[in-house]
Amino acid sequence: MWYTLAGYQRLGWQLPATLVSTDILVSAEVISLMPVGEQAPLNAQLLSINGDRLATPIKVRLSNYDTDILMQQGQRWQWVVRLKPIHGLANEGGFRYQQWMFSEGIRARGYIRVHQDNRLLDDHITLRQRLLNSLEIAQLPSFRWIAALTLGYRGALEQADWQMLQRSGLAHLVAISGLHLGFVGVMSYAVLAWLFSLLGKQTINAHRLAWFISPLFVALYSALAGFSLPTLRALIAYCLIVLMMASRRYRTPAAAFLTVVVILLLVSPLSIYTASFWLSFSAVSALLLIHWRWPFNNSPLMQFVGLQVLLTLLMLPVVGWQFGILSPLSIGFNLLAIPIVMLLLVPGLLCAVLIWLVLPATGITMFSMLDAVITLLIKGLSALDTLFAEGAIRLTLPWQSWLYLLAMTLLVIIPTFRWRSGLIGLCFISMVLHGLSSFFDTRQHWQLTVLDSGQGMAVVLMRNKHAILYDVGASYSDEFDIADSVLLPFLRHHGVRQIDYLFISHMDNDHAGALPALLASEFKVPQIITSQNGCDSSLSLKWQGLHLRGLWPPTPASSLQSGENRYSCVLMLQDSAYRILLTGDIDKVAERYLADSGVDLRANVLVAPHHGSKTSSTQAFVEAISPQHVIFSSGFLNRWQHPHAQVMLRYAGNDARIHRTDLHGQISVYVEEGDIQVRRFRESGFPYWYANSQ
Structure with a gap:
């Protein structure tokens, strides 16, 4: 009941239909840290809409298209x-952006338009923003790492940084959470207890007073990190543990942990939709298990080494399931980095903040000294990462294999019992069998998937772990493109080992913009075929038992024509029983030529031309194909209103079932043994109420 009420409250305010995708005048407060002089997506609290003040501020996520205005956290703007309502791309292996926005309390997303009414209402900026500005102006070489460890701002980290952190298993060190706040709490307790003891034991109970004051320092670090959801959970957990320890109201560490978890879920019930909650829960559970099974009594150094080794081994299945990477060498990376970060950098950075508050120039000097340490640490970690790059193993296993690996790990470390060896063997065999089934798929089916790539197109044809790609989607900025965010995660999720051909229908950004990102990945693309160099009516390929035929253009396109919708590469994919037609962005002229050419255009599945535009899908073309299923690849509430209502009616009038990536997520077509099935990801793989509430 409590979770139902929490979900109802989160969905209690919905963007009215009359305000969707139309100009509205708002007043809002910027709540995201913003880099100096840069445009970046931001979170804001809406205070009024079209002059009507809101009873409760509404959190939204915005992109800024007005390059003349630069925002700072704390400012109020008009x-x-x-x-639009919150919505994210929905694909296998991809980031659940919509789930993340829901868990963060974001109610709508959109963009700031270039408009004469845009103006600053209040120029006040927060202390966090002032500190970020000072650090950025100081041009410290390790600014991005200092900002992450001090303020919880990770927007400056580059893609290469994230890749290094993922391979080395150190990503948790740059996300301020329970590890950081717990260390600050224990450290502040130790320092306070020592200071109070100097006053004399007869005057006060030094340890008890230190316990009660230490949460204040944890709260200050949490505030410095912006009271993000992980830091809030850690703060609440720390305060509860202090209360239980001071009042002696718990019997065992496990009982205290379960009490904290229950209270956290009552305070923040939607935390269960965040990966950080489950990773934290798993890590603390592993620590309790280690403490119960191996209560270390040796030196602190050996305790730390033993604890880190066992914790890494226990967390391998969880991290592997979450990120698809096994990094056994993360034990060594963590043994090196954790003492430096926790014993030197975190306390040093917090002291630098305190000095900066009183003496800004001196504080920046201390940040510079710590910057030198961070620079050396990152250089060392990067060198080790380069040396042992092959130590991180990317595995695509079904979730059952990760579950069996976790069960086997737990069985290995718990005390022996009668059936333990047999259960370990059973888990191992089950894990191997499930893993082998993903690597050696002996089924004869083939699969075509139209990915949810927004207002663009990316199609993957797969069989026997080989793939053919038809378009790769758009590139929107240096930080975001469809290849890195959608296409590559999908290929890795399915364990694709080889891309045999890449077809580019035409060179528009929404179809070919992400090509550089794909070519820079681990996948080698032996041949790129466009309407200029092979994709025309003379094309005929045999691949994995399938036949691929080019239908259009009738002759190779010129360099100018290759960028035009009309000359998109049109492919027919078929086996002995079924056909799928891919049409790119062809228009009614190309459709008329194909319909009059005498070529048999009949297909079971059609990927609709030009995302369902009014300039395509003529009646004659639709009748010539007579598809049972038609797939529209289009963006959610896109400004072109694709797919057009008249176009959908035209297909529906020919008894075609309509599938839309903007509403249904990725659309997968499975063909096997005389049967064809079309599955919608938002119904089969992401069927949750918060993901289908529009």
Whole structure:
């Protein structure tokens, strides 16, 4: 009941239909830290809409298209914006952006328009923003790492940084959470207890007073990190543990842990939708298990080494399931980095903040000294990462294999009992069998998937762990493109080992913009075929038992024509029983030529031309194909209103079932043994109420 009420409250305010994708005038407060002089997506609290003040501020996520205005955290602005309900791309292996926005309390997303009514209402900026600005102006070489460890701001970290952190198993060190706040709490307790003891034992109970004051320092670090959800959970947990220890109201560490978990879920019930909650829960559970099974009594150094080794081994299945990477060498990386970060950098950075508050120039000097330490640490870690790059193993295993690996790990470390060896063997065999089934798929089916790539197209044809790609989607900025965010995670999720061909229908950004990112990945693309160099009516390929035929253009396109919708590469994929037609962005002229050419266009599945535009899908073309299923690849509430209502009616009038990536997520077509099935990801793989509430 409590979770139902929490979900109802989160969905209690919905963007009115009359305000969707239309200009509205809002007043809002910026709540995201913003880099100096840069445009970046931001979170804001809406205070009023079209002059009507909101009873409760509404949290939204915005992109800024007005390059003349630069925002800072704490400022209040008047903007002209366009908003949509929260929505994210829904694909296998991809990041659940919509789930993340829901868990963060974001109610709508959109963008700030270029408009004369945009103006600053209040120039006040927060202390966090002032500190970030000072650090950025100081041009410290390790600014991005200092900002992450001090303020919880990770927007400056580069893609290469994240890749290194993922391979080395150190990503948790740059996300301020329970490890950081717990260390600050224990450290502040130790220092306070020592200071109070100097006053004399007869005057006060030094340890008890230190316990009660230490949460204040934890709260200050949490505030410095912006009271993010992980830091809030850690703060609440620390305060509860202090209360239980001071009042002696718990019997065992496990009982205290379960009490904290229950209270956390009552305070923040939607935490269960965040990966950070489950990773933290798993890590603390592993620590309790280690403490119960091996109560270390040796030196502190050996305790730390033993604890880190066992914790890493226990967390391998959880991290592997979450990120698809096994990094056994993360034990060594953590043994090196954790003492430096926790014993030197975190307390040093917090002291630098305190000095900066009183003496800004001196504080920046101390940040510079710590910057030198961080620079040396990152250089060392990067060198080790380069040396042992092959130590991180990327595995694509079904979730059952990760579950069996976790069960086997737990069985190995718990005390022996009669059936333990047999259960370990059973888990091992089950894990191997499930893993082998993902590597050696002996089924004869083939699969075509139209990915949810927004207003663009990316199609993957797969069989026997080999793939053919048809378009790769758009590139929106240096930080975001469809290849890195959608296409590559999908290929890794399915364990694709080889891309045999890449077809580019035409060179528009929404179809080919992410090509550089794909070519820079671990996948080698032996041949790229466009309407200029092979994808025309003379094309005929045999691949994995399938036949691929080019239908259009009739002759190779010129360099100018290759960028035009009309000359998109049109492919027919078929086996002995079924056909799928891929049409790119062809228009009614190309459709008329194909319909009049005498070529048999009949297909079971059609990927609709030009995302369902009114300039395509003529009646003659639709009748010539007579598809049973038609797939529209389009963006959610896109400004072109694709797919157009008249176009969908045209297909529906020919008894075609309509599938839309903007509403249904990725659309997968499975063909096997005389049967064809079309599955929608938001119904089969992501069927949750918060993901289908529009």
